[in-house]
Structures are given as C-alpha cells and as structure tokens.
Amino acid sequence: MQWTRKDLLGLYDLSAEEITLILDTAEEFKKVSQRRVKKVPALRGKTVVNFFVEPSTRTRVSFELAEQRLSADVVNMQAQASSLLKGETLLDTVRNIEALQVDLVVMRHSAPGAQNFIARNLGCGVVNAGDGAHEHPTQALLDIFTMREKLGSVKGLQVAIVGDILHSRVARSNIWGLLKLGAQVTVAGPATLVPREFESIGVRVCHNLDEAIRNADVVNLLRIQHERQTADFFPSIGEYSKFFGIRPDTMKKLKPETLIMHPGPINRGVELAGEVADGKNSVILEQVTNGLAIRMAVLYLVAGCVQK
C-alpha cells in the first residue's frame, strides 16, 4: 500500500494497513540512528516548524532530532513567545507559518482537535504531537512498535494500560491503534479515572490491578499527575501507588516475559518502583529510542504527500 495523507492527526482515522506501513517504515529508519553518520537526505531543503503551544521538552527534542536526521531545516516556535499573546487567532498564526513556505508543522496544543481544525485549513502537512486529552499518535505508534519488535506481533496480545485513562491522550491513541491491529486492551485504575463507559469502545475496564495485569503481555503505565489529586479524582498519591503502583512483588504475578512500558517522565515510587523501571522487563528506554524512528517515519511519509 501507499501512504496518501498529508497529516498525521490520530490513530482513530488510520487503517491497520496504514499503521503497519508506519511501523515498517520506522524499522528502516531505526537503522539510520545506529550508523556512524546518523543522517539521510530524505527531507533536505524541506522546512519543519515545531509549534508547541503547550510546553514539552521531551517530545520536542525527539521530533527535532528526527527532523535533523532527515536533513530538514528546523525552526522551533513556542506559544508563550508567540503572537497568540497579542490576540491573533490560532488559524492566522499557522497561516503565517504556512506562508513562509513551510512543508510540515509539528504541533502540540492543549485543546483537543486543534490540529484537526488546522490541518483542514492548511496546505502544508500537520503532525499531531499531542492535543489535549484527544490523541498523541506518535507516542502510541512507538509503544506499538516496541511491542511488535519485542513480541513479534501485536495481534492477539493482551495489553493492560494502567493509570489516569480519562485524561490521557496516550491511552486513547494506544487503544485505537491496538484494537485495529487485533490486540485485546484492558484499562485499569480508580473508578474516577477509568469510567465504565470505556467498555463501549471495545476495551475491558478493571478497577483492580491484579485482575487487570493477570495474563498481560504488556503493562503500559501512565504518569500520575499530581494536579489530578487536588481535583478529587483520588485521595492521595500514596493511596494511588498502594493500589495501582507496580512494585517488585507485583512482578511475581506477571508472566516472566511481560513488558513494562511507560511514556515518561517516570514518577519513581508512584506508578512504578525504581527496581521495576530499571528491571529486566522494562523497555522504557527502548521506547524512547523507537520514538525517534517512528517520528522519522511519520515525517517522511506525510512530507511525501504535501503538495508544493
């Protein structure tokens, strides 16, 4: 099959074939970063703007390195410094970016759907680097890439996602991608953060950790954000950790080859104990490495569909 989209907005829209094409392309690009000269001229003379309206060093650096390794010209724009503060509309801001003959905009925004709106109105390509609680497609793709690389195939895998599912774009993008590729997904956490309604989209909902992770091939732990605590979603970080954190003794309840994943940054001692993060089942740093390959693949594919 051939890639035909100028944007990557979310995994909800993609077919299993499209997701597989990205994963296959990333496999090729992963080799580039292992070479002595970690560059290919694929995007030479193309321009990518990283437009982050919500701060994120980690994701921005991963995209920026991916862009440089594809030999693109790269400019960073952060919201706080941008004209948004001067009352300009978001659409006017990105139309201005496009008018600079930019090929791709990698964009993070706190409003769900902001990138969809922008992509419809621009001729240049848009890559979603996270939009509110909606989607974070490259994160889910790197998670799925890592599962496929380690376990051979995603089809039939039992994947447990544990944490604040309600507010998580990482969880949503993972769910869409995993279901399309034939995995079985369980979401787990306190009932306030994992409402029963998630069942309607085809995942199993669990409010008990042991039950959620039994027979899991993958346990993907989400970051618990301290600000949720003040909003009455759970009584305390300590209580969350006691009931849903992964400790060395929790590992005994898992199959020996179960993968421990986390999108980072880690709260050691909250979602997972330091020994687990650094243990033999953890693939957390490999996820970071694979993120670079996924972003190179996505940028390469969408750039090929931008009309100029």
Place this chain on the structure above:
Amino acid sequence: MQWTRKDLLGLYDLSAEEITLILDTAEEFKKVSQRRVKKVPALRGKTVVNFFVEPSTRTRVSFELAEQRLSADVVNMQAQASSLLKGETLLDTVRNIEALQVDLVVMRHSAPGAQNFIARNLGCGVVNAGDGAHEHPTQALLDIFTMREKLGSVKGLQVAIVGDILHSRVARSNIWGLLKLGAQVTVAGPATLVPREFESIGVRVCHNLDEAIRNADVVNLLRIQHERQTADFFPSIGEYSKFFGIRPDTMKKLKPETLIMHPGPINRGVELAGEVADGKNSVILEQVTNGLAIRMAVLYLVAGCVQK
C-alpha cells in the same frame, strides 16, 4: 549598481537605487522558496546570530528560515536569558558575539538607534529587525516588494497608512522607502496618533478615513496596540474601530484593485474585519511570503560586504 553596506539599519539612509537592488535581488530569491529543495549555498560556513532583546516570534522565525535557506549556521539569543541581566553593557555583549567570529547579527531592540550604535562599533554586519519606534526596514521592504509585484511599479502610487503612526517603526520605514521610490503617502488615524507634524517629512496627514483612502492604490493597516488605549491616545478600541477600521462596506469606497496590507499580527474586528483580511483585495499572507525573500536578499547583500 553594487551593494556596499555591511549593515541594513533603515530605509532613511538608502538611495532609491539601493532599495531597488534589494527588491530585484529578492525577486531572484523568491524563486528559491518555490523549489523542491528550498536552499542555496550562498552563506554556507557563515554564522548569523539572531539577537532579540525584544521578543518577536514572527520576525525571528522569518529571519531564521531565510538564514537556513541560505545555508548559514544560525544561533538564537534572547535578551531575557542573556548577560544583559547580569549588568553587562549592550556593546560588550555584541562585542562578545563578534569575537565568536560571527558574520552577521540580526538584532531587535526596544531603544531607537541601538542598532546604529552597535553597527558603528562592530566589524560584522548588523541587520535591524526593529528598533523601538525608529525603523523596521525589512518589513517596509517586503511591503514595497509586494506593491511592486502586484501593481508593477511604486512610482506614482497612492499609499495610505492607517493607524498608530506616531509609535510605528513600520510606518516610518515605509514612509522613507515609498517617498524615495516616488510614491505619494497619506498617513491617517486619530489626531493623537497622527500628529500634523508628519507633513514636514513630505506625507499627507488625514484624520478622516474616507478622505485618506479615496483613490488609494494601497491601504496599509497598522496593528492597534491595546496598551495605547490606557495611555489616553484614544477613548476605546471600539471607537477606534468604528472610525478607522476597514469593514466590507468600506471596501466599496475603494478602487476595485486596491491592495489591503497589514504587517500582522491582525486584530480581526479592530483594524479590519475578518472578511476584509480574507477577501480578494488582501495580500497579507503574500506579504509574509515576500518577507522571506526580502530577508534572504538583505542577508545575502550585506554578508558580501563584511570583511573577514
């Protein structure tokens, strides 16, 4: 003619021939950004520092892209992070930049004339990216480039500049450039923002919008800055907009081919209605595109005159 200046500080100093040389050079560079590979090796191995003591994402990004498309090495320096906070003099800071064997400094500063002072004291080239209410030469050049491109010639054009002329470096640079090239300039706005004294430099002063724009070939609208309101320059944004904003019905009073220009960012509903900004007379986004070509031309020309 040949370019002989290592700096571009303002249009006040330039001859009509020099301005025309920049416009002609920009015409060539505009084609580069329309190619598949948007780069030329003109400044390869040269270093440009973007030194912005006053924040400006929009202008910085335009310069940064221009520099990358000329294949220069680019470093950004922002004031708030700089040694200026540690009590160093501005001249010492830029002398330090120069000591790093930098070829060009693109500089924005809130003090009028800061770049003139710096340019006299440095061997490297200085490009003014805006100095207080004094000059913003690349903005005026891109405005004039757009007029010439759309209307064939600047000589004899009727150009109305509407808004806060008193505090506007964009207006000043436009006035110098347009008068040198033989255009007729009208400045318009409330009397507090458009003092009668402007007549002494050879422009028509108008305090009535209809009168100002009658027969205009170009209407260049300046951004109204909310902070002026608190300083008693005009009673309210709403009142400003009522008397000096351009609405769809205002367009009927214009010649059908009159260009609507704006340096951005736009306050939709203040200086101009959204329908006008997006309408067929508006060349606002083309101005942005042309800004890139102008900045490539300016950087290329001054770099050729820096002794190393």
Place this chain on the structure above:
Amino acid sequence: MQWTRKDLLGLYDLSAEEITLILDTAEEFKKVSQRRVKKVPALRGKTVVNFFVEPSTRTRVSFELAEQRLSADVVNMQAQASSLLKGETLLDTVRNIEALQVDLVVMRHSAPGAQNFIARNLGCGVVNAGDGAHEHPTQALLDIFTMREKLGSVKGLQVAIVGDILHSRVARSNIWGLLKLGAQVTVAGPATLVPREFESIGVRVCHNLDEAIRNADVVNLLRIQHERQTADFFPSIGEYSKFFGIRPDTMKKLKPETLIMHPGPINRGVELAGEVADGKNSVILEQVTNGLAIRMAVLYLVAGCVQK
C-alpha cells in the same frame, strides 16, 4: 599521546599531557574559524545536546557555534522547560537523552559533581559546561590557551587570579590546569572570599592587590556577583572595587606586557575600569575567540572516544 576519555569533567583529573593535547588541537581548530567557510565535517551525523539546567547564554552560544562548525546536529534543552519540573530524576532525564542515540551531552548544572555522576552512568560523552563552584574546564582551558598563545609557554608564568575565589569554578579549574603546566598561581581578594586554606593546594594567598599582582605575567579578574554582597562576604561593591578593582593607575604597577584577562561578563567600574578592559593589555575578547577553538577541540577529542 592519544586522547582516551569520553568525557571532559574537569582539569583536576587531567595530566599535563592531556591538557597540552587539547591546547594543540585547539590551535588547529582556531584556523577553521578564520576561513571563509568556517566549517569542517568532523562531527557530521553526530548529535550533541546542550543541556543547561542553569541558564547561560554566553557559554551555550559558544558551544553551539563550536558544534555547528564541526557539522554536528545540535539540540538545545533548557531546564526550566524540562521534565525536571515534573518530578523526574536527573539521571532519568539524561538517560532519555542518551536513548535518543545522542553522542555528546554538554551540560551545565548548579550542583557540584552533577556531571561526574551523570558521566559514570551514561555511555555517551559528557562535557562539563560548569557545575556549581566545582569546575568549568573549557573556560580555564581557553584562559590557558590565551596565555600560551600570547606568552609562549605556561611553565614558570606568574598568574594572579583576583576576586571571589571561594565560589568560583573558573578559579578552581584555572588553578588545577595552571599548576599542572608549571605556572605559579596567586589568588587574591578579601579574606572572606579568599580563605587561607587555598594554600594547601599549592597556590599563594594574598589579601592585598598590589602584593598579588607585583611581577604577575597574567592578572585574571573574576566577576563580582552582586548577590554575594548581601550574604556578608564584603561590605559594598564600592569598597570591593576600591581595594581590588583594576584602574588605569593600577596598570602602572604591572610589568608592561602583563595580560589582563576576564571570563566575562564584565562589570565595568567594579572589577576593572572600562579603560583597562579596552586597553592594550586586555585580551578579554581574544579569550572569547579562543573559547570557540577550545570547545571545538574538546568536542572533537571526546567524540572520538564515544562507543557507538
């Protein structure tokens, strides 16, 4: 001899031969920045992350230019925007950087020894760009490079370092490097900032400026930081300047060829008068130029020892 370290953490650890190798390598790289095309492909396809947990425009820009002139891919990360704020450990943050297949991390941190800890735990190379009051090795190397370039040899030189020795990483790195190369070092300043204990490491301690600089071949002035004053280290900036500042009349007490050095940024009228900073004995801007060559040399040498 051959360079064998993947990190440069401080001058305390280096042998005289290693320091000399860096200086000799920098001599070669200094020529690159004097060429028309100021680039070599030495680090092409390598990635360098400038990770500054403590802000520093001056040092960051110097490193960034050095990296670009070696043709490396460069990404900047600043602490305030980083995941450190989200509760991630420093080691997890840098492990994430390393997982992006980065070759070198140039790091500044306010905690003495932070870079030593990080370097032990990472496979990629670490260059210390300043760690608290511990070391700032590239600054000392550029100081020593400048002395050697101007005076022929460091062996036997009389070097006076004047200022806040107690809190200065620049002083510490200079002391280690200069002693190894056979110079004689005097540290001078108020007793509160220059404790007698420094004698135990092999330097002369002086609380009187005239005595300190008599017969000096080099006087290296450190920046006086205003915040020290509030901590009762000295009564007032004016008093410090009166007793330890270098004025035109102080110059008469020096040998005619004595070098005046300063790591910048300068407080004109505090550590030294403007006339002295701009005078014929000052090599302050040459230090800046040499800093680029030193950083190119260090990055080149350590990159050659990173296993990938």
